[in-house]
Amino acid sequence: MLRSNSEDLIRKVIARFVDQEVIPVAEEHDRKGEFPVELFQKLGSMGVFGIRYPKSIGGSGGNTTLYCIIAEELARGLLSLAGTTAMQCLMGTDGLYRFGTKDMHETFLKPALRGKKIGAFQLTEPEAGSDLGNVRTTAVQDGDSFVINGMKTWSTSGPIADFHTVLCQTNPDKGLKGLMFFFVPSDIPGFSHSKRFETLGTRTTLLSEIYFNNCRVPSEYRLGQEGKGLKVLLSILAEIRAMTGALALGLLRAAMDASLRYAKERIQFGKPIGKNQLVQSKIAKMAVDLEASRLMVYNTARMIDSNESCLHQATMTKYFATEAACRATDEATRIFGGYGYSMEYPVQRYYRDSRFLLYGGGVHEVLQTNIAKHYGL
Amino acid sequence: MKIIVLIKQVPDTTEIKLDPKTGNLLREGVPSIINPDDRHALEAALRLKEAHGGRVAVLSMGPQQAIDAVSEALGMGADEGVLLSDSAFAGSDTWATSFTLSRAIRKMDGFDLILCGRQAIDGDTAQVGPQLAEILDLPQVTAVCGISSFEPGASGRSQVLRRVRGGYQRLNCTLPALFTVVSEINTPRCPHMERLLRACKTKTAIKHWNCADLGLKTQEVGLAESLTQVITTFPPKTRRKSEILEGDPRSVAGQLVDRLQDNKLI
Numbered sequence: 327m328l329r330s331n332s333e334d335l336i337r338k339v340i341a342r343f344v345d346q347e348v349i350p351v352a353e354e355h356d357r358k359g360e361f362p363v364e365l366f367q368k369l370g371s372m373g374v375f376g377i378r379y380p381k382s383i384g385g386s387g388g389n390t391t392l393y394c395i396i397a398e399e400l401a402r403g404l405l406s407l408a409g410t411t412a413m414q415c416l417m418g419t420d421g422l423y424r425f426g427t428k429d430m431h432e433t434f435l436k437p438a439l440r441g442k443k444i445g446a447f448q449l450t451e452p453e454a455g456s457d458l459g460n461v462r463t464t465a466v467q468d469g470d471s472f473v474i475n476g477m478k479t480w481s482t483s484g485p486i487a488d489f490h491t492v493l494c495q496t497n498p499d500k501g502l503k504g505l506m507f508f509f510v511p512s513d514i515p516g517f518s519h520s521k522r523f524e525t526l527g528t529r530t531t532l533l534s535e536i537y538f539n540n541c542r543v544p545s546e547y548r549l550g551q552e553g554k555g556l557k558v559l560l561s562i563l564a565e566i567r568a569m570t571g572a573l574a575l576g577l578l579r580a581a582m583d584a585s586l587r588y589a590k591e592r593i594q595f596g597k598p599i600g601k602n603q604l605v606q607s608k609i610a611k612m613a614v615d616l617e618a619s620r621l622m623v624y625n626t627a628r629m630i631d632s633n634e635s636c637l638h639q640a641t642m643t644k645y646f647a648t649e650a651a652c653r654a655t656d657e658a659t660r661i662f663g664g665y666g667y668s669m670e671y672p673v674q675r676y677y678r679d680s681r682f683l684l685y686g687g688g689v690h691e692v693l694q695t696n697i698a699k700h701y702g703l
Numbered sequence: 704m705k706i707i708v709l710i711k712q713v714p715d716t717t718e719i720k721l722d723p724k725t726g727n728l729l730r731e732g733v734p735s736i737i738n739p740d741d742r743h744a745l746e747a748a749l750r751l752k753e754a755h756g757g758r759v760a761v762l763s764m765g766p767q768q769a770i771d772a773v774s775e776a777l778g779m780g781a782d783e784g785v786l787l788s789d790s791a792f793a794g795s796d797t798w799a800t801s802f803t804l805s806r807a808i809r810k811m812d813g814f815d816l817i818l819c820g821r822q823a824i825d826g827d828t829a830q831v832g833p834q835l836a837e838i839l840d841l842p843q844v845t846a847v848c849g850i851s852s853f854e855p856g857a858s859g860r861s862q863v864l865r866r867v868r869g870g871y872q873r874l875n876c877t878l879p880a881l882f883t884v885v886s887e888i889n890t891p892r893c894p895h896m897e898r899l900l901r902a903c904k905t906k907t908a909i910k911h912w913n914c915a916d917l918g919l920k921t922q923e924v925g926l927a928e929s930l931t932q933v934i935t936t937f938p939p940k941t942r943r944k945s946e947i948l949e950g951d952p953r954s955v956a957g958q959l960v961d962r963l964q965d966n967k968l969i
């Protein structure tokens with residue numbers, strides 16, 4: 327029976343959205359450093375945020391592969407929009423989806439999947455970056471509620487989020503084994519945030535510190551069992567890394583497309599600069615990196631979709647694709663010569679934005695250690 | 704209430720590139736899209752459905768890849784789709800296309816309104832809508848840019864705004880009818896992921912009809928039945944003549960204005 331291929335169709339629809347609606351405004355949003363509300367809401371109305379959730383809770387009934395396709399295409403247009411979309415599709419809403427009550431789904435999850443509410447995800451603290459065992463935000467039981475105290479930092483969408491998935495310590499003696507996630511709406515007493523951070527890239531993503539001062543939440547706002555915070559995180563870690571790989575893949579494509587176009591157009595010494603072997607070498611390396619990243623991202627996504635354990639593959643994917651994107655965005659600024667340094671061309675934005683991919687989902691020094699551990703080291 | 708929307712899949716470019724040797728369209732690397740005016744027609748249909756209830760069906764004739772246009776229309780909110788695809792349809796001119804579409808519409812059960820885009824960006828003829836209305840013996844309004852009232856039913860009627868040279872016409876029209884729409888009528892919505900995924904499933908409401916399904920013989924359709932035959936297609940020869948205006952800025956500006964006026968550009 328003649329039917330469209332869902333992956334091709336969704337890629338085509340999102341690619342068109344990116345070409346027509348994202349790319350024309352990307353530079354301006356980046357320059358102003360403002361959150362692109364309109365684009366975000368449009369993605370909500372298209373059912374993008376629900377792509378990996380089932381229809382029964384207002385999702386679109388897709389899977390991780392489709393989600394990576396969307397992430398890749400969006401990243402090609404504006405990495406920070408793709409990053410906030412990832413937050414909304416995955417880290418910012420997954421705990422709420424898996425552990426939230428029906429009421430919480432109605433009040434928070436369903437509106438979030440339509441882009442009407444924004445979710446955020448809080449692991450990092452000033453003293454707990456890669457070292458999550460050092461999380462000091464505490465949640466203490468008091469009757470049938472919990473009282474949360476502490477602070478988080480580097481919160482994507484922190485200043486504008488309506489609710490937060492927060493990693494807390496319920497038993498400080500237990501380190502990693504005392505961790506537990508809690509759901510915290512922004513409008514409860516004791517919740518506040520800092521001013522937004524100034525950052526090098528992904529400037530339409532709003533980041534801030536988050537403060538909890540005796541924030542009282544009911545016990546149904548526990549997301550997962552006591553002491554199982556790390557397990558909850560591990561259950562989506564492969565997906566977080568595959569998604570970060572997909573973001574890197576999209577950015578790499580943008581850098582390569584721009585480089586290729588410029589290498590063909592720019593004439594020096596009477597010929598296009600792309601006729602020089604050293605420029606060809608740069609393009610060839612980008613092409614190989616692109617192909618390898620693509621194979622890794624979609625192989626990992628397919629493993630996730632078929633419930634195979636693949637944290638190792640996901641870790642290698644995030645590491646490789648991100649390094650490849652950083653190489654490509656760097657080379658792009660060289661192919662553009664002085665114009666790569668000009669704010670008039672988007673390659674400077676690709677270069678600045680690429681650095682964001684190095685940290686979220688695990689810093690590369692730690693990831694390399696994880697990869698080596700897989701081989702018994 | 705039922706509305707049928709005619710959609711065509713076209714290459715996504717207004718600068719069509721032609722093979723200089725064969726004159727054929729160069730489609731490589733050019734993605735296919737729903738013809739822009741048709742997207743506005745579908746949006747108009749979906750809004751009428753939201754206001755009055757009923758169903759929206761899309762109908763497309765094209766190669767098998769045009770299934771994507773039908774799926775995308777379902778993703779935007781159409782309830783059902785029909786794709787007419789058969790190698791015998793190849794080479795149809797506007798007449799053969801209108802004729803084939805009319806047979807498909809007769810096979811679909813009833814309608815209150817047929818909506819088409821005014822013209823397709825590849826062929827640019829704006830003929831299919833009007834021809835189809837003639838074959839089906841329907842009242843037609845072309846270049847519709849607003850539908851101010853819509854009352855379907857036994858003695859159905861609608862009031863529409865039509866764009867004409869230098870202004871607008873307000874018209875009453877009995878239903879069923881055929882309207883062709885222009886882009887200023889609305890802003891089309893984006894497709895929804897869940898609906899798109901549903902459109903790709905085997906049990907989705909998309910029918911795929913060939914020549915025999917329409918009760919037609921292969922010699923009654925396509926190139927054989929076309930009243931016109933394209934001999935060659937070729938890009939226009941553009942000849943550019945450049946002229947450097949000289950003098951101080953004030954006199955150059957004056958000369959420029961004169962040239963623009965002489966050429967009726969301002």
Ligand SMILES: Cc1cc2nc3c(=O)[nH]c(=O)nc-3n(C[C@H](O)[C@H](O)[C@H](O)COP(=O)(O)OP(=O)(O)OC[C@H]3O[C@@H](n4cnc5c(N)ncnc54)[C@H](O)[C@@H]3O)c2cc1C
Nearest residue numbers: 447448449450455456457480481482682685686689691692
């Ligand atoms: C744009 C952006 C958005 C972010 N959004 C969020 C968010 O929404 N929520 C959230 O919780 N966090 C977020 N983060 C924080 C991010 O997850 C952390 O930056 C990351 O976990 C690393 O922590 P750190 O920056 O404290 O680095 P550290 O852990 O202090 O590491 C610094 C460096 O030390 C070295 N190092 C550390 N540990 C090891 C080791 N074991 N082996 C070898 N070398 C090591 C590495 O070189 C590493 O790069 C975001 C960060 C950025 C930049």
